[in-house]
Amino acid sequence: MLDIKDLKARVAGNDILNGLSLSVQAGEVHAIMGPNGSGKSTLAQVVAGHDDYEVTGGSVTFKDKDLLELEPEDRAREGIFLGFQYPVEIPGVNNAYLLKAAMNARREHRGEGEIDSFEFLKLAREKMAALGMDPKFLNRGVNEGFSGGEKKRNEILQMAMLEPELAILDETDSGLDIDALKAVAAGVNALRSPERAIVLVTHYQRLLDYIEPDFVHVLSQGRIVRSGDKTLALELEEKGYDWVREAANA
Amino acid sequence: MATETEQLESLVNRRYEHGFVTDIATESLPPGLDEDVVRAISARKNEPEWLLEWRLQAYRQWLEMEEPEWAHVHYPKIDYNAISYFAAPKSDEDRPKSLDEVDPKLLETYDKLGIPLHERARLAGVAVDAVFDSVSVATTFKEKLSEAGVIFCSFSEAVVEHPELVKKYLGSVVPRRDNFFAALNSAVFSDGSFVYIPKGVRCPMELSTYFRINAANTGQFERTLVVADEGSYVSYLEGCTAPMRDENQLHAAVVELVAMEDAEIKYSTVQNWYPGDEEGKGGIYNFVTKRGDCRGANSKISWTQVETGSAITWKYPSCLLRGANSVGEFYSVAVTNNLQQADTGTKMIHIGPNTSSTIVSKGISAGRAQQAYRGLVKVMPQAKGARNHTQCDSLLIGKDCGAHTFPYMEIRNPSAKVEHEATTSKISANQLFYCRQRGISEEDAVNMIVNGFCKEVFKELPMEFAVEAQALLNVSLEGAVG
Numbered sequence: 001m002l003d004i005k006d007l008k009a010r011v012a013g014n015d016i017l018n019g020l021s022l023s024v025q026a027g028e029v030h031a032i033m034g035p036n037g038s039g040k041s042t043l044a045q046v047v048a049g050h051d052d053y054e055v056t057g058g059s060v061t062f063k064d065k066d067l068l069e070l071e072p073e074d075r076a077r078e079g080i081f082l083g084f085q086y087p088v089e090i091p092g093v094n095n096a097y098l099l100k101a102a103m104n105a106r107r108e109h110r111g112e113g114e115i116d117s118f119e120f121l122k123l124a125r126e127k128m129a130a131l132g133m134d135p136k137f138l139n140r141g142v143n144e145g146f147s148g149g150e151k152k153r154n155e156i157l158q159m160a161m162l163e164p165e166l167a168i169l170d171e172t173d174s175g176l177d178i179d180a181l182k183a184v185a186a187g188v189n190a191l192r193s194p195e196r197a198i199v200l201v202t203h204y205q206r207l208l209d210y211i212e213p214d215f216v217h218v219l220s221q222g223r224i225v226r227s228g229d230k231t232l233a234l235e236l237e238e239k240g241y242d243w244v245r246e247a248a249n250a
Numbered sequence: 251m252a253t254e255t256e257q258l259e260s261l262v263n264r265r266y267e268h269g270f271v272t273d274i275a276t277e278s279l280p281p282g283l284d285e286d287v288v289r290a291i292s293a294r295k296n297e298p299e300w301l302l303e304w305r306l307q308a309y310r311q312w313l314e315m316e317e318p319e320w321a322h323v324h325y326p327k328i329d330y331n332a333i334s335y336f337a338a339p340k341s342d343e344d345r346p347k348s349l350d351e352v353d354p355k356l357l358e359t360y361d362k363l364g365i366p367l368h369e370r371a372r373l374a375g376v377a378v379d380a381v382f383d384s385v386s387v388a389t390t391f392k393e394k395l396s397e398a399g400v401i402f403c404s405f406s407e408a409v410v411e412h413p414e415l416v417k418k419y420l421g422s423v424v425p426r427r428d429n430f431f432a433a434l435n436s437a438v439f440s441d442g443s444f445v446y447i448p449k450g451v452r453c454p455m456e457l458s459t460y461f462r463i464n465a466a467n468t469g470q471f472e473r474t475l476v477v478a479d480e481g482s483y484v485s486y487l488e489g490c491t492a493p494m495r496d497e498n499q500l501h502a503a504v505v506e507l508v509a510m511e512d513a514e515i516k517y518s519t520v521q522n523w524y525p526g527d528e529e530g531k532g533g534i535y536n537f538v539t540k541r542g543d544c545r546g547a548n549s550k551i552s553w554t555q556v557e558t559g560s561a562i563t564w565k566y567p568s569c570l571l572r573g574a575n576s577v578g579e580f581y582s583v584a585v586t587n588n589l590q591q592a593d594t595g596t597k598m599i600h601i602g603p604n605t606s607s608t609i610v611s612k613g614i615s616a617g618r619a620q621q622a623y624r625g626l627v628k629v630m631p632q633a634k635g636a637r638n639h640t641q642c643d644s645l646l647i648g649k650d651c652g653a654h655t656f657p658y659m660e661i662r663n664p665s666a667k668v669e670h671e672a673t674t675s676k677i678s679a680n681q682l683f684y685c686r687q688r689g690i691s692e693e694d695a696v697n698m699i700v701n702g703f704c705k706e707v708f709k710e711l712p713m714e715f716a717v718e719a720q721a722l723l724n725v726s727l728e729g730a731v732g
Contacts, residue, residue: 076686091703
């Protein structure tokens with residue numbers, strides 16, 4: 001589904017990704033781990049198409065399309081969802097309005113009609129209940145005045161509504177208390193399916209207690225230095241990131 | 251790396267959709283201004299002697315006044331003798347009795363503007379006093395209004411039909427010598443609208459006027475007078491567009507509102523005059539004096555404006571809160587793009603006891619535009635218990651535009667409660683990226699963010715106007731990022 005080959009990227013003149021390769025198939029859950037500055041978030045942003053990140057080499061294909069040729073909105077419409085580490089506030093723009101506009105953009109792209117308003121509301125309320133979100137959040141400004149946990153739940157709500165084929169969740173667990181973490185994990189697990197791939201970008205092993213990955217990759221200095229199954233995360237937790245830094249330098 | 255600024259700069263480029271010129275012969279006076287011109291205007295309109303005298307006095311006062319220079323706007327000196335002070339469609343002499351008699355070309359013009367007059371009037375239940383250039387051409391729904399005792403007609407008509415009302419209220423809110431442009435308007439005003447709502451009457455429909463400047467080199471000097479007698483209510487909508495021009499056109503309108511005891515006036519404006527091209531060439535100079543007088547106790551005047559047009563806007567819809575417990579409101583969205591300049595805001599003058607006022611101003615600047623909010627809250631010594639809340643927000647799109655805030659407060663009563671909040675923000679690249687990552691195009695994202703920013707003001711507009719205003723904003727900022 002997603003094929004990244006020898007990807008190199010820089011931001012503000014600094015090389016961050018230095019030849020990263022990764023292949024993700026439908027139905028799989030991958031966890032990308034690594035110390036701060038290893039390029040985890042950069043990877044997420046490059047796949048989503050943020051303008052600040054300049055791709056200097058390599059290729060990224062999604063469902064056999066050259067992803068790097070597509071605008072961010074077209075990538076989203078093709079089925080890529082990025083759960084942001086720091087979801088931005090958009091004052092005055094109704095949360096439901098953004099959500100509906102996003103769904104309709106996707107539907108239009110697939111040649112489907114706009115979603116019926118009642119159907120939309122029903123669906124949103126259902127998903128919110130599952131995430132333990134107050135339905136009032138639908139009528140608030142996008143992330144406006146939300147706590148850290150509320151913002152992350154809102155990201156998961158959007159993901160649940162949009163049903164992307166590839167969901168990349170960037171540090172979705174950071175800053176969450178245990179209840180919020182469980183709710184978010186339940187939201188992600190509910191979305192696991194043979195047609196869908198999920199990439200979890202995380203600093204800590206903790207999230208993986210709740211969302212069990214099929215593959216774990218360790219990133220260092222812009223490259224994947226180790227790949228394995230979920231036991232790699234535990235090993236990493238035990239030995240610390242110095243262990244991979246040494247591996248990278250070796 | 252496509253930078254945020256590059257994107258933002260190119261999002262602001264879009265042509266003025268309403269830039270066409272209707273080919274209707276106009277009967278204009280030659281350029282220039284002296285007492286004879288004032289007399290000629292008055293004579294053409296068959297005005298009574300007192301009104302001619304009123305105009306002449308205004309003219310003489312204007313001669314002694316200086317053009318104001320304090321506003322945060324820049325433009326070449328206006329040659330007042332290069333302007334023609336009267337233009338009227340040919341059909342002036344023989345005014346149509348119904349829409350069937352209206353020049354089809356004129357109706358076509360409205361169609362191009364997306365204002366199918368008959369349709370709109372019928373479907374929306376809005377009475378339209380269509381001002382084309384300076385003379386009213388068609389007035390609809392008159393009968394329904396007259397059943398309720400409401401007078402809604404062109405100013406010239408009011409001078410003939412209701413001279414006592416015009417004489418009583420004209421200049422009672424904005425005196426002739428109030429300011430340079432008001433004095434000029436008083437001398438040469440061509441036409442406009444007149445509204446009188448009798449005691450205890452709730453006007454059965456929203457009153458609407460569309461203005462359109464159409465003759466090259468013709469100053470447009472509208473005069474509007476709205477009087478709401480005791481316990482009455484009226485909602486008045488004013489909207490306008492103008493064809494594309496190379497010469498700058500001066501527009502100096504005066505609007506006077508009078509609210510008697512327990513009366514309420516809601517005055518909404520959508521202003522979309524030609525703003526000039528991307529290099530700042532052409533465009534309307536919009537130097538307007540708008541003032542409402544809450545003359546009676548418990549009266550209320552509410553100004554709502556959406557300003558997207560004009561090369562230069564100089565405009566401060568104000569409220570004189572004279573009656574006890576009277577309420578003044580000002581809700582404004584102003585958009586300046588390319589080289590547009592705007593110096594706009596409001597004045598709330600608290601005179602009576604327990605008066606209150608609310609100011610919500612939303613300024614959006616894009617391109618190289620400069621925008622200033624200038625607001626005065628004045629509490630007079632006798633205005634015990636006065637309250638004001640001012641919120642003044644600016645949104646910048648791109649790096650070459652500017653927002654300036656000049657809040658003035660003069661508080662002469664210690665019991666006053668006055669609050670002022672101000673923010674300046676930018677549409678950030680992160681906000682846009684967030685929306686785009688959700689599949690929303692950049693342009694839709696900008697519109698969404700801008701409309702969200704303006705929401706507090708839009709919700710004050712009558713429904714159909716709000717929809718129109720939102721669309722207008724999207725059009726004004728089309729191409730502002732991307």
